[in-house]
Structure formats: structure tokens, C-alpha cells
Amino acid sequence: MNSKIKEKPKVELILETAGEVFAEQGYNKATIRDICKRSGVNLAAINYYFGDKERLYLTVLKYYRELAIQKYPLTFGINETDTPEEKLSNFIHTFICRFLEEGKTALFGKLLAREFTESTGALDVLVEDFIRPTFIKLSSIIREIMGNKSPDKKVELCAMSIIGQCLYFRNARPVVFRLRHKEGYTDKDIKEITKHIINFSLKGLVNN
Amino acid sequence: MNSKIKEKPKVELILETAGEVFAEQGYNKATIRDICKRSGVNLAAINYYFGDKERLYLTVLKYYRELAIQKYPLTFGINETDTPEEKLSNFIHTFICRFLEEGKTALFGKLLAREFTESTGALDVLVEDFIRPTFIKLSSIIREIMGNKSPDKKVELCAMSIIGQCLYFRNARPVVFRLRHKEGYTDKDIKEITKHIINFSLKGLVNN
DNA sequence: AATTGTTTCAATCGATTGTTTAATTTATAT
DNA sequence: ATATAAATTAAACAATCGATTGAAACAATT
Structure with a gap:
């Protein structure tokens, strides 16, 4: 309905939010609940897309690594x-x-x-x-x-x-x-x- | 009965063990259960003697501070x-x-x-x-x-x-x-x- | 339209944590 | 010896966390 505006894919949205949370709080203090809340996705979304917290973190690292090595050769x-x-x-x-x-x-x-x-x-x-x-x-x-x-x-x-x-x-x-x-x-x-x-x-x- | 050997006061025992655990694991990862187990005291002992985990930590700091400033003027x-x-x-x-x-x-x-x-x-x-x-x-x-x-x-x-x-x-x-x-x-x-x-x-x- | 596969959701599980309780044991004092 | 206080214990409570479930909503395909 309001689909003129192309929404950002949910996976990408989670990755970006999760990166901020992990950087702010560190892996242990960062909670899945906080990441989901800030992303506006359901609590189960992370386990659905990434399996578990650890694999989310690894994916976040890979995701931002790309940005990093492309900005900083x-x-x-x-x-x-x-x-x-x-x-x-x-x-x-x-x-x-x-x-x-x-x-x-x-x-x-x-x-x-x-x-x-x-x-x-x-x-x-x-x-x-x-x-x-x-x-x-x-x-x-x-x-x-x-x-x-x-x-x-x-x-x-x-x-x-x-x-x-x-x-x-x-x-x-x-x-x-x-x-x-x-x-x-x-x-x-x-x-x-x-x-x-x-x-x-x-x-x-x-x-x- | 076996009182020839003077036992170390329980408070001191907990403080020493807790200091090691806090130094090893950090405040957050250190658990009261671990400290009690290593000290050989009951789980409730820490709350009985110190109130809560935070006050235990503060007391540990004070305790070891004394040792430190006396060894290192x-x-x-x-x-x-x-x-x-x-x-x-x-x-x-x-x-x-x-x-x-x-x-x-x-x-x-x-x-x-x-x-x-x-x-x-x-x-x-x-x-x-x-x-x-x-x-x-x-x-x-x-x-x-x-x-x-x-x-x-x-x-x-x-x-x-x-x-x-x-x-x-x-x-x-x-x-x-x-x-x-x-x-x-x-x-x-x-x-x-x-x-x-x-x-x-x-x-x-x-x-x- | 019906079927299939994907995504979303509220609810809940199981484990761990700090903390508290209530009963029992031990020590101290009268 | 008895009463009172202090110390100890096992058990449970409450909160939080990661993870899971099963049903509902949605999309795509046939």
C-alpha cells in the first residue's frame, strides 16, 4: 500500500543496528532484545535470519569489514x-x-x-x-x-x-x-x- | 573440636577468593555462585556478610588497597x-x-x-x-x-x-x-x- | 483459487543470575 | 541449663537472557 517507498531489507536493517549495539555495548552486554527493539523487528527475527547471536555477530563483522576495506584500502x-x-x-x-x-x-x-x-x-x-x-x-x-x-x-x-x-x-x-x-x-x-x-x-x- | 587450628574468618576468606575471581573474570562475568563455591561457603553468605555483589566488590577493593599501599608506598x-x-x-x-x-x-x-x-x-x-x-x-x-x-x-x-x-x-x-x-x-x-x-x-x- | 514456501508474531521454554526466605544449627550470654 | 543472638543451610524467588515454538499473515507459483 505505502509501497512507493522501497523498504530496507530486514536483514540489512538488523545488521546495521546490531553493529551499532555491539560497538556500543560489547558482545556480552548487547542483547538480542535491544537489537530487535531498535530495529523494530520481532524478537524471533534474529534467530530466524542468523541462527543465533554468535552467528549474527560474525555476520556483522563480515558486513562492516566490507565497508571498512572499501573506504580504507x-x-x-x-x-x-x-x-x-x-x-x-x-x-x-x-x-x-x-x-x-x-x-x-x-x-x-x-x-x-x-x-x-x-x-x-x-x-x-x-x-x-x-x-x-x-x-x-x-x-x-x-x-x-x-x-x-x-x-x-x-x-x-x-x-x-x-x-x-x-x-x-x-x-x-x-x-x-x-x-x-x-x-x-x-x-x-x-x-x-x-x-x-x-x-x-x-x-x-x-x-x- | 578440631579447634587447635585457628580457622580463617569467613569474611576474610570470601574477600580473598572474590578478589581473585574479580581479577580473573571481571566484575560482570564473576558470579556469586563461583565465589561461594571456591570459598567453600554457602550461596547466601555473601549477601549475609556484604549485602550484595556490588558492596562485596567495593569491600574487595578496599581490602586489597590496604595490601597494595602497604607493599607499594x-x-x-x-x-x-x-x-x-x-x-x-x-x-x-x-x-x-x-x-x-x-x-x-x-x-x-x-x-x-x-x-x-x-x-x-x-x-x-x-x-x-x-x-x-x-x-x-x-x-x-x-x-x-x-x-x-x-x-x-x-x-x-x-x-x-x-x-x-x-x-x-x-x-x-x-x-x-x-x-x-x-x-x-x-x-x-x-x-x-x-x-x-x-x-x-x-x-x-x-x-x- | 488453491497450494506452497516465506516471513512475522506472541508466547514460552530453559538456563543463569543476583537475591531472599525460613528453618536449622551453632555460639554466646545470663 | 536456658534463652537469646549469630551464623549457616537448602530451597526458592524474580529478573534477564538466548533460544524455540506453532500459529497466523503474507507472497509467489501453479
Whole structure:
């Protein structure tokens, strides 16, 4: 009757809502009831379309992964003609954007950032498909900066330092916001943080 | 009858067990049933002695806080005669030990580290009583190294970078262990990590 | 129009959780 | 010894969650 407007397929609707809920609440705290309510679908819809909660979550990951890798190509915004320092800057900047931007394109990054501290059964696959390649990419940049003679272990530790800084100010937001007496990050905050992490890390990588 | 051996008071027994369970599982995943089972007490004991789960958790925090501040004086192992760089080294070393050591003295640190990424209702108090003082202490050391002219914001960001590195390799263990194809940290690992974070951060703080 | 397959729905199941109760046991004090 | 209080227990309660059911509504096909 009101069919002039083509309704969004229910599966897609659920996936989008579920992605937001999982990113907000984490896998465990997110409830099927909440997702269904926000989607305006019946409680049984998720089990009908996806089987169970876990398979919904896996489908959500696949769904947003597509959006993510299509917006952020695997190059991490890095040109091979860039200097190593430029490459690291771009890497850090891109890495932070991937879980900080508003909108759907950053949802995969948010879900991924959660897996670091609240792992689910999907972590094994996520590590091999995304996290390890990201670390390898970062490690290669670090090696360019530090020189080929740098031992693997040292490179690995430096990669941890960089990722650790980035994830801290996302995952430890409850503490950060209280310390600052200020809720949320402004765009200016994010720019400053990004710039700081780049500077701090570039200096940290200097060989002595 | 068998009263030659003085039994440990039940309240204390529950507190110790509960601390371990909360540190292992986090507040939400820890169940009263599990704590009671491990303590060998009846299911109703916790509500009888502590009222409810939340007040048990708060009491656990207070209990282990005592052990912690008595083992780790608020000085963070820092002598005022140390150089600023030595102070930072000692701070990072102490900070990491506080949530990595085995045994009961590190339990408060483990609970605190959890609050960064899985906050509970206790976070507000914990921030004011422990986390903020720790940041202030760290900030004062950073200021000594970077010079008095350094803007507050810059010092704050550097403190975040240092804490972020330390917490990463504790809270992101699921990912780290998979990346390394190795479960757990050896004492050697911990020493290397600590040494690395100290070096990386000292270089990051250098003014240019 | 009848049949078939798909989707939607309210209702409910089964398991887990924090919490409470009411009865019993143990300890303490008079 | 007896009375009172404290501690302990098994059982159940209430709320929440993921999952399932079976009937109804809808769409598509024959």
C-alpha cells in the first residue's frame, strides 16, 4: 500500500543496528532484545535470519569489514614514495580514524578495538585476517625507520608501543574523560592526540 | 573440636577468593555462585556478610588497597635524589609490577587495570583516590624531564602515552599472545617489555 | 483459487543470575 | 541449663537472557 517507498531489507536493517549495539555495548552486554527493539523487528527475527547471536555477530563483522576495506584500502593511506616517517604518520592517522570517526565506516574499527580487551570467539579469525597484517605493515614501517639491523623483538615491542598508545585513548575513555572532567573527544582533541602520538613515537623509534 | 587450628574468618576468606575471581573474570562475568563455591561457603553468605555483589566488590577493593599501599608506598619507589630519568624508570617499573606480579599484592593493580576498559560503579572513587594521583605523580616526573615551560596539555598527552603502553600489554593479552603464538609472559618477557617502555618513553619525552 | 514456501508474531521454554526466605544449627550470654 | 543472638543451610524467588515454538499473515507459483 505505502509501497512507493522501497523498504530496507530486514536483514540489512538488523545488521546495521546490531553493529551499532555491539560497538556500543560489547558482545556480552548487547542483547538480542535491544537489537530487535531498535530495529523494530520481532524478537524471533534474529534467530530466524542468523541462527543465533554468535552467528549474527560474525555476520556483522563480515558486513562492516566490507565497508571498512572499501573506504580504507589496505595500504593504510601510504604511498611507497613517502618517507618512512611520513608512512608512520599516515599509518597512525589512518589507524586512529578507523575507530574514531562517526558513521558506519568506523564501526568495524570500533568492533576490532573491543576485541583487544573483550575478546569473543571471533578473535582468532580477526587476528589472522586483520590484526596480524596490520602489525606486519606497521613493523615494516618501523624497520624502515630503525634500520634493517634492528632485531625482530625490538621492532615488535615498538609496534606494541604505538598500537598501545592509540588503543588507550579509545578503550580507556571512561578514565580519560574523568581525568579531564570532560566527556567525549572533540575534533580538535583527536587532531592533537594523533599529532602527539606521531611525534612521541617517531622520537621513540630513534636509534641511539 | 578440631579447634587447635585457628580457622580463617569467613569474611576474610570470601574477600580473598572474590578478589581473585574479580581479577580473573571481571566484575560482570564473576558470579556469586563461583565465589561461594571456591570459598567453600554457602550461596547466601555473601549477601549475609556484604549485602550484595556490588558492596562485596567495593569491600574487595578496599581490602586489597590496604595490601597494595602497604607493599607499594605512594612514592612509586622514587627517591627525590634520583635523576628525573631514574624517577621515570622506577615509576614505569613499579607501575607494571603493581599489576603483573603473582600473589595477592598485585591483585589491586589487576582490578584497577580492569577498570580502565571495563568500568564499574566504583570508577569515580578509584579515579580520584588512585588513578588521578598516579597521573599527577607521573606528570610531575614528565615535567622535570621536559622542562617547566612544557604546556599542561603536552604533559598530559605524554602521561597517556606511557600509561597506554603499560596497560596495553596487560589488557590486550588475548591479542598479544595470539600474535606471538605464545601464551603468557615469562619473567624475561616482562623485563624486556619494561625496559623497552622505559627506553621508548624516555626518547619520546625528549624536546626538540 | 488453491497450494506452497516465506516471513512475522506472541508466547514460552530453559538456563543463569543476583537475591531472599525460613528453618536449622551453632555460639554466646545470663 | 536456658534463652537469646549469630551464623549457616537448602530451597526458592524474580529478573534477564538466548533460544524455540506453532500459529497466523503474507507472497509467489501453479
